[in-house]
Amino acid sequence: MTFHPKIDYRELHRSARQLPYDDGKPFTYTDENRRRFEEIAKRYPPEGRKSAILPALYLVQRQLGFVSLNAVHHVAEVIGCTPADVEDVVSFYTMFYTKPVGQYVVQVCRTLPCALRGAERVTEELTSALGTGPNGTDPTGTFTLIEVECLGACDRAPLVMVNDGWHECLAPEDAKALAADLRTRGEAALGGCHHGKADAGK
């Protein structure tokens, strides 16, 4: 018996435990990434070796494109902690993908300052141009579309992040052109109002 009414949670809370996708393939770092990992781990004192979990997972994602269950075990091994310690982290942070994603991960900021300048319309336009709705990947595996929360550049709203790059001041009417440009030129299509310019923020 419960005393409170049924609540619709819709999506899992970030604090919920979720195992990453098991792609059935073994995972070990490339020699290069293993070397990078050891270099990074030196930044933390021996008692703080777990601090290297986040950087270690970034290396996994760079190598594999997402974080698989076997990669979690590998990270636990090189850090010297339990796989549960690593899973805990992977499921909490939004920048780690726990299943394969498209070649371009397109992330539209949906928080207030971007929304005030048309981010909801940007998502609509991109949904029709990319062939996938939010939280989905198009059938060809080219694009994953995600709505994300504040990216911290509200003066350049609406803001879209594609993989690790930014496209700034994306007017909804320009969203379709950006999608087409991404298809042909990839990340070279990214740019925007302040991108890399000396007058940033002014």
Place this chain on the structure above:
Amino acid sequence: MDPILTKFVREPNSYTLDFYLQHEGYEGLRKALAMPPNDVIELVKASGLKGRGGAGFPAGMKWQFVVKDTPKPKYIVCNADESEPGTFKDHLLMERNPHLLFEGCLIACHAIGAKVAYIYIRGEFLHVQNILEQQLAAAYAKGFVGRNVMGLGFDCDIFIHRGAGAYEAGEETALLESLEGKRAQPRLKPPFPAVSGLYGAPTAVNNVETLSNVPVILLRGAEWYAALGPEKNGGPKLYCVSGHVAKPGVYEASMKTTLRELIFDAAGGVRDGRPLKAVIPGGSSVPILLPHQLDIEASFDGVAKAGSLLGSAGIIVLDDTTCMVWLAENLLRFYRHESCGKCTPCREGTQWLLNLLEKIERGEGEMKDLALIESVAGLIAGKTLCAFGDAAATPALTTLKHFRGEYEAHVREARCTVPAPWRRRSAAPVHSH
């Protein structure tokens, strides 16, 4: 007031070590290293520098509280997890003036007796991090960071640590958890980080803008610095103006300046000349102000007197096309998504508030829902380990307080009564059980 922290941001090479050295770079550090650590703390205390991250806690006090008499190492941790909606000042500082931050970190380390500073930067700022890494390497190579800094016998390392997408990591104890390789969830306080912080060692966590002010204080003195602003609100301040303004951007000013001047003079006023409806003066977590409340000092004390908070100085401007129920719903979706889940009132309450606000915005609300919103919000605020709970309750409570009529109209007419062309055109996704 002429810009100080952002004076050179338009110069193409302002971020380089050479440029920085040509403009009194690392001279504040040289002065600091010639002083006993305690004198540096006293100087920063005398300047009145308040933390620029949101809480406005005096930086010198924070350093003074760090336990000095301990065999453990001590740490400076720079909070560069800038995530408060409407805030983008640290982004600019790190992108265009990274050495100012490094110098601030080094002076802070000297003041509290630390040998290591970590800069925790949010994961989405990779392009900024790349600039930091490149410039940090240059500073190491020229002997401004590392062993025997500037030949003055001071050893100090700076490391950059990348976050991975969690607003809560901006809370100082959650940041420490995250830096230790765990979920970004806040700790029970006390003990405060000054006693038991990173790896259980005494730690001071300071915001990017706070640390960037420190070299200026060393160079120009506490009196000069304090006199830049109104009493107890000294120094230059970076304001982030966004939303429905003609020229969104970062504007540096004295805290003597008014909110009206920032919005209408600096940022060019409301875009397309539309009427102003309301202003959120300090990032999404603070109460809104109405157009008649803008002739106030944009200082920590001035905005508090008007019933809101300066917070992170993220000024979000709203014109007359903004639906206040939609606004609350948008922000609750943010808080629902970012709640770390540690405290039940916040984890469950944000979902409840979001469901209620969506229901009203869809035109399915009932009058009794308004009281329910107040009740649920009241059960979150003040009942959580960190300030996130208060922040999450605020958007619903403040819009309901100032725009109750708009909520009632939504219920009465069973639709959104303030539609806007810049919002989604298709129906919002309806979630069912």
